[in-house]
Amino acid sequence: MGIFSRMSDIINSNINSMLDSAEDPQKMIRLIIQEMEDTLVEVRSSSARVLADRKAALRRSEQLQLEVDSWEQKARLALAKGREDLARAALQEKHVIEEELSLVDVELKALDEHIVHLGDEVAQLQHKLDDAKAKQQALIMRSQTVESRIKVKRQMQRDALDKAFSRFEHFERRMDTLESQLESMDIGRDVPPDLAAEIDALQEDERISDELQRLKNELSGQAGKAASEKA
Template sequence: MGIFSRMTDIINSNINSLLDRAEDPEKMIRLIIQEMEDTLVEVRTSSARVLADRKQAARRVEQLRGEADSWDEKARLAIRKDREDLARAALQEKRELEEEISAVDAELAATDEHVAHLNEEIGQLQQKLSDAKAKQKTLAMRNATVDSRIKVKRQVHREALDDAFTRFEHFERRMDNLESQLDVMDLGRDVSPGLAAEIDALQEDERLNDELARLRREVTGEGRTGGGQA
């Protein structure tokens, strides 16, 4: 594809449509801008060559006109000297030069029209490039805004989770405290009430046995000394 046809395609392209179809709009806009900048450099280089060729052609026209004027003077001189043959030859040279001048003038006119068209398209390409760069800035700002919103939402979500975990831990501590209070209330209840009563009864029975033994000794005289007999 030639430079100028590529430039025309870029100028006629719809950047928004290209970005809408792209999977990665940021990458796409970078490629578009790079293509535009490269094309702009190539077009300006080609335009510089065209302008240089035009200047050379313009100098050629001036040279041809000078030569034509010189042959016209020579023809006049030949007429004054009654040399019509020389005058005719001089006029023939002049005519050939004028034909070449006409051809170069036509070339210059076409070149001027081409340069004017190039200037117009370069202006349009520069406008497209400015639009693309503005679009790139907009995309960058949108991405930055989206990233910021995502970070905020993640932070809010994180804080909500942290708050939920804090409340849950607080609830767990309350449950632990309540369970501990219940455990304290149950301390000592592992010993059966009947067992405690039985132990108390054994202690009481032991006291009674001791008391009975004492009374038996007193009644039977057991444990008295032998000095009490006659």
């Protein structure tokens, strides 16, 4: 694709539409800007060449005009000297140079039109480039805003999860405490109820036996005392 065809495509392109249809708008805008900058460099290089061609054509036109004027003067001089033949020859030379001058003037006009057209397209391309760069900056800002919002949202979700885990751990600790309290209430109650009753009965029986023995001893002591008194 030629440089001017590519430049025309860029100027007529719809950047917004290209970005909307792109999977990665930031990558697309970078490519668009790179293409525009490269094209702008090529166009300016071409403009420099065209301007150089115009300067050369202008110098040629001025030189030819001097030659035309010179042959005009020579024809006048020949007529003044009565040499119509020389005057005719001088005018013929003048006519040849005037034809060449006419071609150079046509070239100059075409170059001038080309330069004006090129300047307009460069201005449009520069405007497109500025617009693309503005959109790139807007995309960067939007991307930074979205990334910041995602970061904040993730942090909020992380905080919410941390709070949920904290509440769950607090609940687990409370359950552990309640279970420990319940287990402490059962300490010493691991002996089967019947066995405990039997042990208590043995203790009670031993106490009664001791009490019974005491009474026996007291009665025996009283009987011995009575027998002694009778004797």
